[in-house]
Amino acid sequence: xxxxxxxxxxxxxxxxxxxxxxxxxxxxxxxxxxxxxxxxxxxxxxxxxxxxxxxxxxxxxxxxxxxxxxxxxxxxxxxxxxxxxxxxxxxxxxxxxxxxxxxxxxxxxxxxxxxxxxxxxxxxxxxxxxxxxxxxxxxxxxxxxxxxxxxxxxxxxxxxxxxxxxxxxxxxxxxxxxxxxxxxxxxxxxxxxxxxxxxxxxxxxxxxxxxxxxxxxxxxxxxxxxxxxxxxxxxxxxxxxxxxxxxxxxxxxxxxxxxxxxxxxxxxxxxxxxxxxxxxxxxxxxxxxxxxxxxxxxxxxxxxxxxxxxxxxxxxxxxxxxxxxxxxxxxxxxxxxxxxxxxxxxxxxxxxxxxxxxxxxxxxxxxxxxxxxxxxxxxxxxxxxx
Amino acid sequence: xxxxxxxxxxxxxxxxxxxxxxxxxxxxxxxxxxxxxxxxxxxxxxxxxxxxxxxxxxxxxxxxxxxxxxxxxxxxxxxxxxxxxxxxxxxxxxxxxxxxxxxxxxxxxxxxxxxxxxxxxxxxxxxxxxxxxxxxxxxxxxxxxxxxxxxxxxxxxxxxxxxxxxxxxxxxxxxxxxxxxxxxxxxxxxxxxxxxxxxxxxxxxxxxxxxxxxxxxxxxxxxxxxxxxxxxxxxxxxxxxxxxxxxxxxxxxxxxxxxxxxxxxxxxxxxxxxxxxxxxxxxxxxxxxxxxxxxxxxxxxxxxxxxxxxxxxxxxxxxxxxxxxxxxxxxxxxxxxxxxxxxxxxxxxxx
Numbered sequence: 001x002x003x004x005x006x007x008x009x010x011x012x013x014x015x016x017x018x019x020x021x022x023x024x025x026x027x028x029x030x031x032x033x034x035x036x037x038x039x040x041x042x043x044x045x046x047x048x049x050x051x052x053x054x055x056x057x058x059x060x061x062x063x064x065x066x067x068x069x070x071x072x073x074x075x076x077x078x079x080x081x082x083x084x085x086x087x088x089x090x091x092x093x094x095x096x097x098x099x100x101x102x103x104x105x106x107x108x109x110x111x112x113x114x115x116x117x118x119x120x121x122x123x124x125x126x127x128x129x130x131x132x133x134x135x136x137x138x139x140x141x142x143x144x145x146x147x148x149x150x151x152x153x154x155x156x157x158x159x160x161x162x163x164x165x166x167x168x169x170x171x172x173x174x175x176x177x178x179x180x181x182x183x184x185x186x187x188x189x190x191x192x193x194x195x196x197x198x199x200x201x202x203x204x205x206x207x208x209x210x211x212x213x214x215x216x217x218x219x220x221x222x223x224x225x226x227x228x229x230x231x232x233x234x235x236x237x238x239x240x241x242x243x244x245x246x247x248x249x250x251x252x253x254x255x256x257x258x259x260x261x262x263x264x265x266x267x268x269x270x271x272x273x274x275x276x277x278x279x280x281x282x283x284x285x286x287x288x289x290x291x292x293x294x295x296x297x298x299x300x301x302x303x304x305x306x307x308x309x310x311x312x313x314x315x316x317x318x319x320x321x322x323x324x325x326x327x328x329x330x331x332x333x334x335x336x337x338x339x340x341x342x343x344x345x346x347x348x349x350x351x352x353x354x355x356x357x358x359x360x361x362x363x364x365x366x367x368x369x370x371x372x373x374x375x376x377x378x379x380x381x382x383x384x385x386x
Numbered sequence: 387x388x389x390x391x392x393x394x395x396x397x398x399x400x401x402x403x404x405x406x407x408x409x410x411x412x413x414x415x416x417x418x419x420x421x422x423x424x425x426x427x428x429x430x431x432x433x434x435x436x437x438x439x440x441x442x443x444x445x446x447x448x449x450x451x452x453x454x455x456x457x458x459x460x461x462x463x464x465x466x467x468x469x470x471x472x473x474x475x476x477x478x479x480x481x482x483x484x485x486x487x488x489x490x491x492x493x494x495x496x497x498x499x500x501x502x503x504x505x506x507x508x509x510x511x512x513x514x515x516x517x518x519x520x521x522x523x524x525x526x527x528x529x530x531x532x533x534x535x536x537x538x539x540x541x542x543x544x545x546x547x548x549x550x551x552x553x554x555x556x557x558x559x560x561x562x563x564x565x566x567x568x569x570x571x572x573x574x575x576x577x578x579x580x581x582x583x584x585x586x587x588x589x590x591x592x593x594x595x596x597x598x599x600x601x602x603x604x605x606x607x608x609x610x611x612x613x614x615x616x617x618x619x620x621x622x623x624x625x626x627x628x629x630x631x632x633x634x635x636x637x638x639x640x641x642x643x644x645x646x647x648x649x650x651x652x653x654x655x656x657x658x659x660x661x662x663x664x665x666x667x668x669x670x671x672x673x674x675x676x677x678x679x680x681x682x683x684x685x686x687x688x689x690x691x692x693x694x695x696x697x698x699x700x701x702x703x704x705x706x707x708x709x710x711x712x713x714x715x716x717x718x719x720x721x722x723x724x725x726x727x728x729x730x731x732x733x734x735x736x737x
Contacts, residue, residue, distance in 0.1 A: 001486045022516060054448035055470065060519070061443035061511035062470055065721040066629045075640075078626040078726070079479065082442075082470040084449055090467055094479060101485035123448045242436075242466035244455055257463035372452050 003386055004099040005222035006233040006347040007106070007215045008038025014178040014210035014332040017116040023063060024070030027112050027211045030337075031071060034108065034213035039228045042072035045215070046104035051081045051091025051111035052336035053371075056123035058114055071110060083242075085284070085371025087111065088212065088339025089378030092367070093238045095216050096380070100235075106221050111340035112211035120207060120335065139204055139287065141373065143196035145252040146289040150198065152253060153292070155307035157198065160288035161189035162310055164203045164330055167285070170317065171327025173356035178208045178332040189288075203288035203330075210334030212341045219386075233347035233382040236364070237268035245373040252374050258297040261377040266299065269381040271364075275300045278381075279362040280322050280349040282342035284369045286329045291315060294368065295323070317359055325349065325357040339369030343380055350384045391484045392609035392616030393707070393732060395428075395602035396700035397421035401565040401688035403501045404596040409445035410453030411497035414598040419457060422493070422600050426612045430459055433602075434489025436466040437480045439473035439496040440692045443511060446502055454497060465489065472496055473599060473696030474655075474718030474728050480603050481622055490605040497598035498691035505594050505691070512721055514629055525722065526591055528631065530583035532723045533660040536637040537585060544585050547659040548576040551589040551686055554659075558683025565595040565688035589686070592657040597690025599697035617703035617714065617732040620644070624728035626721075636723050639668035643715065643729035648674045650711040653698035655718045657685045664724060665717060672715055672731065681705070695719060699730050706734040 010033025012018070018026055027050075035041060048071050050064040060066065064073075064080045071078070083090040088111040095109035121137045150157070165186045172182035184202070192201040217225065222232045241261035243250070250256075262274075271277045283298070285291045292306035300321055301309055309315055315323040324330070326345040329338050346367035348354040354362075364383045370376060397418040407413040423429060436458065440451045451468045458464065469475045473496020480492035509525035536542050551571075558567035571589070579587045609616040621644035628634045642665070652673045656662035662684070666673050673679065680686075682701040685694050695718020702716035712734045720726040 001488065052470075055442050056448050058515070059511075060515040061508065062441065062721070063515065065512050065626075065725055066514045068626045068629050068725075069633075073626050074628045075625060077624045079475060080470045081467065082451070083466075083468050084452060094467065094482075097479075097482050097486050097488075101482045103482055103485065126447050240465050240467060241463040242455060243460050243463040244458075245452060247461055249461065256461070260463045372449065375452070375455075 001100045002102050003219045004096050004216050004235045006382060007217045007221060007225045008034045008040065009344040009347055010034030010037055010213040011176040011341065011344065012210045013176050014208040014334055016207060018114065018209040023058060023114050024067055026114055026209065027067055027110050028070045030211035030213040031108060031110055034215050038215045038225055039230060040215065044106055045072060045108045047077040047098060047107045048073040049079045049081060049091055049095045049107060049109045051087045051340060053085065053087055053113055054123055056118065057120050057335065058117040083371060084376050085335060086339055086369040086376040086378045087336050087371065088341065089343055089367065089369030090240060091340050092214060092343040092380060093240055093378055096235050096238055099216050099218050106215060106217040109214045109216065109340060110211060111337040113334040113336040114209045115207045116209050139196040139199055142287055143199055146198060146287065149253045149289060149293050153304040153307060155292065158186060158190065159292060159307045159310050160198060160203050161186040161200065163288040163291040164189045166316055167324050167328045167330040170325050170357055171331025174326045177327040178206050199287050205286040205329045205333035208332050208334040210332060210337050212337040212344050214340060214344050231351040231353065233350045234386045236381040236383050237265050238380045239265035239268065240378045243375050245375050253293060254297050254303060255374045257375055258370065258377045261379055262298045265379045265381060274298065275321050277364060278321060278366050279364050280325055280346065280359040281366040282326060282345045282368065283323055284329055284339060284342055285324060286333060288330065291323055317357065322359045325354065325359050339378060342369055343367035347382050350382050389485050390606040390618055391481055391603055392618045393601055393703035394604045394609050394613035394616050395422040395425040396704050398563050398599045398697045398700060399597045400563045401595040401597040401690050407499060407596055409447065409450055409499045409502050411440065411598055412454060412457040414497055415454060415457040415495055418598055418600040422602050426602055428491065433491055433493045434465065435480055435483045435492040436464055437476040437492060437494050438468045439471050439476040439696065440498060441470060443508055444498050444500060444502065444691055472692050472718050472720050474699055475624065477601055477696055477699060478622060478624060478728065481619065484603060484605050490608045492603045493600065494603065494696065495598060495600045496693035496696040498693050499596045500594045500691045501596050526583040526586060528722045529658040530586045532636040533585050533658065536660055539637055541637055542660055542663045544577060545573060546663060547590050548573045550659040550662045552576060554680055554684045554686040555589065557681050558687030561683050561687065564683045565593050567683060567687055586658065590659040592685045592689030595688050595690050597688065597693050599693040599700055601696060601700050613707065615707050615709055615734050617706035618735055619730060620733050621731040626726045629725065631723060637664065639664055639724060639727065642668040642727055643672050644731055646672060648672060649677055649713040649715045649731060651678045651681060651702060651705040651714040653680055653682060653684065653702040653716050655685055655695045655698045657689050659686060661724055695728065703732055706732055
């Protein structure tokens, strides 16, 4: 496998309604920023990979057909990835593999969602033949699994609010984050309305319009980028895993697919003690309690112990394992883009370009995404050296 | 790219209005998985990577591909991905995955229940959502404009189109999984039939049908071990054209594929008869007058959306695996008026 590196990253300023741009304009904004970040133009790009959650979220069938012009893809190969909520991460991995396989030198990944064009709750709740309609949206689906986690681990009830307050405060350090809430506290989170027991309003992700773009290149392309005075983030390992939504033996609190994905990732990256070897983690946490749940699923803590890291402040910037220094999904959630934002933010950390939310001295970072009924996982490890 | 990759298995469902199948694809896919396992001797636990192609809009719901995973039996968890495109592009992603060296086998599937709604109108939602889709130009009307432009430019005639249809329907007689076939239709009788979207007649348009297709890929060592005559991939690539129907010449495509030596068999994904004529031009010199085109009957004999392109590559590979041809080409298309095109060429080798 050939070496691959992130050459540049771009994001939109995520908001609930980007009425100032079309879907094409939104994606182009992120792509242009990534190209500028890498010092490249569209002419330097060999292929484009687009990621997005269900087409029903905007009401456009296979929208990248229409986006081909805005993305500079005309006359080039264009792939559209869709793996539920993990799609942003899967988009990063497919893009990396095009370079790792030696098929292309520089590939542009763009993941996006413009939720204001349609209604995600509706799109997720359509009844279909021969299946039980959940009609719960995402929050209603995940809340029972969170309650099961609390019962199993014996975690105190305020842990989720601690995560939410931390992520919102981190988001205020990130100029691209949708929610800017520098003064958020655990008390304020707990004082808010309970939406899906035990998830309070501020423990849930927002609904955002936004796009993220990442340019991945081979060793020569990375060297050229470095020569122009720009740092790159080397992709040390990628991993993906899938399991069915429901089957006898499924553990939605600590899914086997996540455990297997993490084990594969750490093995490929040569990491034996994640908490000691990962300097910054961007983990897909759409509902606050998923921070301790995924810390365990990923192997940063033993089962039932993840909440102790959160409670001790170890997931803050400056802690043992800073989680979501960017503000995470709890601060911005353009669904299809959210996974790629995690991957991009992990790259920014090891490039030393995360600005106000930089984890000091970060050299190795994790990007993580999950989707469906906690059944799709995609992850990567990036580092400042190959 | 020095790693050799080959197609070693292929199965395609019977195409038609499948009342026995839901939009999730499980009922159509499960028997096909059994078929390719039997062909290769592999089991689901031997598959290194899974990749699929399908469309939520066809299914009328979000996450239709998630349900399809139930056909696999993905416990313990699998390495899997999905494209919102024809399964042919899933095959491309799987080919790339094998080239990275991470895995040595991949199972790729595409599925679509085209009859779930009014396909002709659903496909209008693939157009520019702000300026074109609100006018609901249906798929046949867009294709008819393309056909008309070519006729007026003197590039082809309605008779040329009828000849494509007659040959496809006659070839489909020997394909038990085709949706329609007819070995008795004369050009004159076809031209006497009414238009459905002038200048297109019913036989110029692919029938609406449900179906699925499955292909197994393997790296060099695995392919030699599991298959007597693997279909070795010699070229694999794809390209997208502008979405603006007025900004591109709809009657031609820039050269597609390897532009190498002629192939013996070509399976072209042309959902409308005139599109085969456009593709033949773009694929020259690979596809010549000597090339046997669409011996399966092609898309005009059965076009299960999001599976038909993958099936074209499967049929092309099958011609090599059965020893009927030494070289073959498979093509897939996506989007309106041949907007997106993929080409895979394969060859048989002396073992």
